[in-house]
Amino acid sequence: MRSAPTIEVCWMPRGIQQDLEELARDWEPLEVGGVLAGYWNGQAAIVTDFVGPGNDAQHHRYTFVPDDEYHVDEIARLYRESNGATTYLGDWHTHPSGTARLSPLDKRTLRRIANAPEARCPDPLMVLFAGSGHRWGTQVFTLGATRSLLPRSIVPVELRIF
């Protein structure tokens, strides 16, 4: 299990960023999302795979409810096929024509993932695509370091596309 200090950099292949933007475009004006997989290296997260929304996801104008069962299965498959190298890193979703800030629900979701033992991901990423058409901005967030009994803050993560 990871602990503080928190994640500082997220490395994402250009192809994955483009695939996610394409999904964002396909679904707008409704939200879409899914999960990200890869591995941790010190304070860096390296994305190697993504999973789309799943057939049972619910797409709305201002919310997205993921197909959790599909995501659990897909993460298990990626873990198995990589002999345990590829694990769950966090979630991604879109804000069509919206802001590049996390909503109160997004923040609750991030904290819920961090605190869920079954997610095995105490420092989850939340990757947000805000925009429309061919203009989407990508922002990455995680939870700040644990400090005594205070709730962990939401902090930005530097995104590096490669």
Ligand SMILES: [Zn+2]
């Ligand atoms: Zn959101």
